[in-house]
Amino acid sequence: MIKSESSQSIDEAAADWVARRDRADLTQEEEAAFQHWLMGDVRRPGALLRAQAVFLRSEAAGALGNRYDPADFQIEAKADISAPQVSRRRLLMAGSGMAAAVIVGGLGFGLLMPQAYATERGERRLVRLEDGSSIFLNTDTRVSVRYAGGARIVDLVKGEAFFTVAPDAKRPFTVEAGEDRISTGGASFCVRLLEDRPARILVDEGQVSATAAAGHNVLLRAGTRLDMALDSPGRARPVSISAEEIIRDLAWRDGKIAFQGETLAQAAEAFARYGDPSIEIRDEALRQEQVTGLFAANDPVGFSKAIASLFGAHLVRQGSSIVLSRPAA
Structure with missing residues (x-):
């Protein structure tokens, strides 16, 4: 052996x-x-x-x-791993500029209006919710949280977030990602919603129910991933993935990007989500070269230098871009 x-x-x-x-x-x-x-x-x-x-x-x-x-x-770390300070964020209220919960007279309970949280490019933030759940926001992400009618609802406006849901069978936790809905009574899962892409769902622990706009419903268990189809939701099917794949997909929580055979073109696109400088690859053959490894999401320069060395490419800094090209044979 x-x-x-x-x-x-x-x-x-x-x-x-x-x-x-x-x-x-x-x-x-x-x-x-x-x-x-x-x-x-x-x-x-x-x-x-x-x-x-x-x-x-x-x-x-x-x-x-x-x-x-x-x-x-080092730039001051932008990842906020403490409970958010309400005074630093605006509470969104329909038709009002007030930042407070509305107390319903005589009933003794508050209607908590939607609370918005966001990150800029390159930021990560951990938000702890009042029900014991948490939301870990990746780069360039925006969510809105509200509690209404016995339900916990999060609107993922854009970006990517990892949800750790405190179990509560009486109050389902629902993530709205575009026209798709992901619901659970208690699970750990990630939802990604990028422009012109179908929502991607990855379940780490527990199980969730995904419902597309057309009403098609899919049950996802731990260790599965699903890309909601843009054109025909009925064709979306969950795929079982290994523990190693889950670690790679969630490497962003540690400020990393993990590649396993992606092309350099795909790698450049991944780095672009996290900030400048952008990576521009002008040689088509070089764009199709594959890369495997774990890299710092905030270091496109170091990544580009390593790529240039490995693949014999030229590296030139042009404004806010890094241009990689390979000399003609």
């Missing part, structure tokens, strides 16, 4: 190859050995990219001198 190579040993070998390639040009024999190593395992290209990115970052740190401290240059 052949023993599988560990991820740690792959990472160590990748770091060694990066260091060797930096010290001097590889001989013909060494280059052949490098290519043989690189193609020997699907995990190795991603490990090489990560090692290259770390190397480039350390080079930049060295150029700043011995007193360089990365913390001095």
Whole structure:
């Protein structure tokens, strides 16, 4: 039985190859050995990219001198992992500028009007709701939360959010994503709603019921994913996915982007969601090259440098864009 190579040993070998390639040009024999190593395992290209990115970052740190401290240059973290301060957000009230709950005279209970939460590009935010549930907002996301008629309702206006729903059989929790509705009595799931794309639902724990505009209903259990069809909701079917795929899809919660065989064109599109500079790939063959690995969502420059090194591409900064191209053979 052949023993599988560990991820740690792959990472160590990748770091060694990066260091060797930096010290001097590889001989013909060494280059052949490098290519043989690189193609020997699907995990190795991603490990090489990560090692290259770390190397480039350390080079930049060295150029700043011995007193360089990365913390001095970091932008204040935008992820809000505490309970939101109501005074910092406006409560949306129909026909009124007031920011308060309306107390119904003599009945002793409040009608909580919709509360809006949002993130800008590059931001993440954790919102804790009064019922014990929470919403983790990804980049460029907007939601509106309201409680009405014994129901908990969240309108996902745009973006992506991970919902951890406190169990309450008497008050169903419903996410409205465009014309689709996702309901549960208690589950952990993610909903993505991007422009000109069908809503994507991923269930991590528990189960949810997804209902399309046409009335078609689908039950999703833990470990399944569903893309609601734009043209024919009746054809949408959930797909079982592995634990590794779930981790990759939810890597954004840790500020990462995970790729597993996506093209560079798709990778550039993914980075564009998180902020500038954008990545522009002008060579069609280069756009179709595949990439595997885990990368910082806020570091398109480091990613582009690693890609340029791996695929022999030229990198040029033009305004708010990074242009990657490969010289003609």
